[in-house]
Amino acid sequence: QSALTQPASVSGSPGQAITISCTGTSSDVGGYNYVSWYQQHPGKAPKLMIYNVSDRPSGVSNRFSGSKSGNTASLTISGLQAEDEADYYCISYASTTTPHYVFGTGTKVTVL
Amino acid sequence: QKQLQESGPGLVKPSETLSLTCTVSGGSISSSSYHWAWIRQPPGKGLEWIGNIYYSGYTYYDPSLKSRVTISLDTSKNQFSLNLSSVTAADTAMYYCARHSSGVGNAMDVWGQGTTVTVSS
Numbered sequence: 001q002s003a004l005t006q007p008a009s010v011s012g013s014p015g016q017a018i019t020i021s022c023t024g025t026s027s028d029v030g031g032y033n034y035v036s037w038y039q040q041h042p043g044k045a046p047k048l049m050i051y052n053v054s055d056r057p058s059g060v061s062n063r064f065s066g067s068k069s070g071n072t073a074s075l076t077i078s079g080l081q082a083e084d085e086a087d088y089y090c091i092s093y094a095s096t097t098t099p100h101y102v103f104g105t106g107t108k109v110t111v112l
Numbered sequence: 113q114k115q116l117q118e119s120g121p122g123l124v125k126p127s128e129t130l131s132l133t134c135t136v137s138g139g140s141i142s143s144s145s146y147h148w149a150w151i152r153q154p155p156g157k158g159l160e161w162i163g164n165i166y167y168s169g170y171t172y173y174d175p176s177l178k179s180r181v182t183i184s185l186d187t188s189k190n191q192f193s194l195n196l197s198s199v200t201a202a203d204t205a206m207y208y209c210a211r212h213s214s215g216v217g218n219a220m221d222v223w224g225q226g227t228t229v230t231v232s233s
Contacts, residue, residue, distance in 0.1 A: 036219035038159070040159075051219035057216055057221060096175070100161065101164075106158040
């Protein structure tokens with residue numbers, strides 16, 4: 001199972017909005033609404049930011065939003081802040097031979 | 113508040129079996145609302161989902177690792193474990209345990225802090 005494709009890096013200035021894409025296939029992203037997004041700061045465990053494509057867990061800022069079109073899911077961070085600088089990973093439920101999950105390749109977000 | 117804590121050897125020899133345990137505190141590992149996962153991250157690289165186990169004992173594994181992975185539950189100790197056989201240097205990574213929760217669409221909402229495993233002779 002190949003990893004989902006994300007851009008290696010995305011950058012933006014404070015206050016701007018950025019969008020990270022996550023491209024898979026009809027066997028994962030396109031076939032299920034089980035896409036979630038994680039934020040990972042250096043040396044830390046990942047933190048859940050979005051689940052079920054567009055739902056936010058309690059406590060996560062509403063500056064983070066998710067969407068999906070076809071085989072591509074997206075994470076948008078609006079009102080970019082310095083603390084948003086981190087690595088971001090998507091993950092999707094997948095079912096080819098057996099049910100499993102597949103992560104994206106990861107995106108480094110830099111706040112300029 | 114639920115917490116997860118990984119434990120196990122930090123150094124494993126090539127061709128041997130890597131064994132890690134995740135201890136769950138603050139709730140029962142037998143709850144039908146959760147299932148339990150292992151994820152790893154090689155140095156400087158991305159996250160890789162290894163597999164998970166349901167309270168019923170059903171397991172699902174990443175297809176590329178399936179032949180070498182076993183995940184098991186010990187409900188008496190509120191723990192779940194990972195065994196990865198025939199390891200090579202490519203298995204050197206930070207290993208995390210995590211909880212899939214039905215309350216967040218089966219996403220992984222609670223993670224351990226991770227434990228580093230190095231494969232070297």
